[in-house]
Amino acid sequence: MKNPIWAVVEFRKSRTKDDIFNVLKNVPIFSDLSKKELDEVEKIIHRREFKKGEPIFRMGDPGLGMYIIINGAVNIVEENENGESTTLAVLKDGAFFGDLALLDEAPRSASGIADDNCDILGFFRPDFMDLLYRKPKLGIKILIALSKIIGERLRRTNEQLTQLQKK
Amino acid sequence: MDNYSFQLYSKILKLFWRVFLIILGIAVLIVIFPYVRSVVAMFVIALLLAVLLNPVVDFMESKGFNRGLAILITMMLILGVIVFSVSLVIPGIINAVESLTSKLQSDVITDLNKKVEEFFAVNFNNAELARNVTSKVNEIGLKLLSNMAEFFKSVGSILASVAIVPFITFFLIKDIRRFKRSIIAKIPNKYFELSLNIFQKVGKQVGKYIQGQATDAFIVGCLTVIGLFIINLVFDNPVSQFVFIGMIAGVANLIPYLGPVVGAVPALFIAIISNPANLGIVLIWIVITFVLVQIIDNSIVSPMVVSKSVDMHPLTVVIVVIIGGNIAGAIGMLFAVPVTGIIKVTSKEVIWGLKNYKLK
Numbered sequence: 001m002k003n004p005i006w007a008v009v010e011f012r013k014s015r016t017k018d019d020i021f022n023v024l025k026n027v028p029i030f031s032d033l034s035k036k037e038l039d040e041v042e043k044i045i046h047r048r049e050f051k052k053g054e055p056i057f058r059m060g061d062p063g064l065g066m067y068i069i070i071n072g073a074v075n076i077v078e079e080n081e082n083g084e085s086t087t088l089a090v091l092k093d094g095a096f097f098g099d100l101a102l103l104d105e106a107p108r109s110a111s112g113i114a115d116d117n118c119d120i121l122g123f124f125r126p127d128f129m130d131l132l133y134r135k136p137k138l139g140i141k142i143l144i145a146l147s148k149i150i151g152e153r154l155r156r157t158n159e160q161l162t163q164l165q166k167k
Numbered sequence: 168m169d170n171y172s173f174q175l176y177s178k179i180l181k182l183f184w185r186v187f188l189i190i191l192g193i194a195v196l197i198v199i200f201p202y203v204r205s206v207v208a209m210f211v212i213a214l215l216l217a218v219l220l221n222p223v224v225d226f227m228e229s230k231g232f233n234r235g236l237a238i239l240i241t242m243m244l245i246l247g248v249i250v251f252s253v254s255l256v257i258p259g260i261i262n263a264v265e266s267l268t269s270k271l272q273s274d275v276i277t278d279l280n281k282k283v284e285e286f287f288a289v290n291f292n293n294a295e296l297a298r299n300v301t302s303k304v305n306e307i308g309l310k311l312l313s314n315m316a317e318f319f320k321s322v323g324s325i326l327a328s329v330a331i332v333p334f335i336t337f338f339l340i341k342d343i344r345r346f347k348r349s350i351i352a353k354i355p356n357k358y359f360e361l362s363l364n365i366f367q368k369v370g371k372q373v374g375k376y377i378q379g380q381a382t383d384a385f386i387v388g389c390l391t392v393i394g395l396f397i398i399n400l401v402f403d404n405p406v407s408q409f410v411f412i413g414m415i416a417g418v419a420n421l422i423p424y425l426g427p428v429v430g431a432v433p434a435l436f437i438a439i440i441s442n443p444a445n446l447g448i449v450l451i452w453i454v455i456t457f458v459l460v461q462i463i464d465n466s467i468v469s470p471m472v473v474s475k476s477v478d479m480h481p482l483t484v485v486i487v488v489i490i491g492g493n494i495a496g497a498i499g500m501l502f503a504v505p506v507t508g509i510i511k512v513t514s515k516e517v518i519w520g521l522k523n524y525k526l527k
Contacts, residue, residue, distance in 0.1 A: 061523065135228070
């Protein structure tokens with residue numbers, strides 16, 4: 001029979017890990033990964049807690065990587081030169097943002113501010129590059145998924161641009 | 168107390184506590200350092216080994232090896248090479264040092280002493296001064312050699328005491344990412360991205376620098392061994408223990424500008440002691456060998472393998488080597504430049520981070 005103390009610890013541990021797996025599985029760039037591959041990703045992601053109003057990153061900061069919301073809400077805010085801010089989007093549980101920073105260090109185009117107390121996962125470029133070298137098959141899977149997302153966004157932007165030009 | 172005074176008071180109190188805790192922390196470190204010094208030394212050696220071996224392990228992992236197995240294979244190979252080299256080189260060196268010690272007391276040095284005495288008697292009309300000088304030099308030489316012999320005899324016990332290093336190295340390589348993640352997890356949100364970015368960049372640059380220096384030292388060592396081997400072939404073995412001399416030259420090369428000179432001294436010294444028939448020509452060829460090795464190193468090897476991010480002015484090198492020597496003797500001189508390099512890279516990245524991240 002299992003010691004009940006350890007059983008509780010194991011249950012907590014597996015529950016936390018399963019939570020992360022479920023969240024990751026629903027993020028398009030990780031959706032094609034197997035359980036074993038998700039386990040590798042889980043080893044290099046960072047889990048952070050942010051209080052309401054706390055900045056996750058600031059507009060103009062060097063881009064470092066993407067964030068995935070486990071629970072909570074995040075405002076994506078653009079600030080102009082006069083310090084006035086415009087909310088571009090409010091992202092909730094399961095949403096991800098900042099994924100372009102996985103590719104280069106270009107400055108963030110907007111700020112991410114916690115709209116509520118948030119539990120967030122961070123997946124960062126240096127770790128991704130390292131993974132790409134150590135586990136090329138897994139890295140390429142993520143890279144292709146990321147390319148599809150960026151391609152889809154480009155397609156939509158083109159469509160909107162064409163519509164605007166027609167007007 | 169009005170609101171402003173209260174805020175000021177609480178700020179001063181906070182600052183006071185911070186300063187107090189920092190001073191307390193430094194004091195605790197100073198008190199416990201003597202007790203944990205050996206552990207710190209082992210950890211530093213293990214960390215250096217981990218940085219050197221990690222690229223090999225990563226490469227094997229990228230080819231499908233399990234990480235744990237890759238570390239084991241790499242460490243077994245390295246340990247095999249070390250044990251083989253030590254068993255090959257150390258007994259020879261002990262013999263050489265002992266035979267040199269007896270040689271110093273015998274004919275070669277007696278002849279040399281006589282010549283110096285005659286030279287002083289003819290040119291300065293003072294044979295007594297010459298006797299003083301030669302006896303002092305002999306004394307220092309003998310002391311140095313007997314210390315060296317003792318040092319190599321104690322290598323075995325040192326090796327036994329650092330047997331724990333491979334275990335630390337194994338876990339450092341295996342769980343390096345977990346350690347990094349747990350350190351980063353302690354950093355407040357405000358500084359999280361800045362710290363993570365600096366941590367990664369400094370880690371990468373320092374790793375590259377250490378790997379580059381090690382590769383450079385290895386190549387310089389090999390080139391020196393080849394050069395001295397050729398001299399030995401041509402001039403009937405005037406430089407015994409040339410493999411060990413090559414190793415010294417490789418390690419000494421870690422100190423820019425001064426290292427190559429330090430590296431050449433043992434070869435010249437051994438050649439003078441073995442006193443071959445054509446000593447002058449042998450010495451010239453030894454100097455030519457070391458100059459050639461330096462030319463190849465500076466024009467081909469170093470630019471290819473050593474990171475340029477820690478380039479230092481010659482004057483800076485000389486100053487930090489002197490300071491390193493004052494702090495920790497020969498080891499301090501050896502580590503002065505790499506440590507300064509690490510500090511330089513870290514400060515550069517911290518300044519970059521503080522300029523580019525909005526921390527308000």
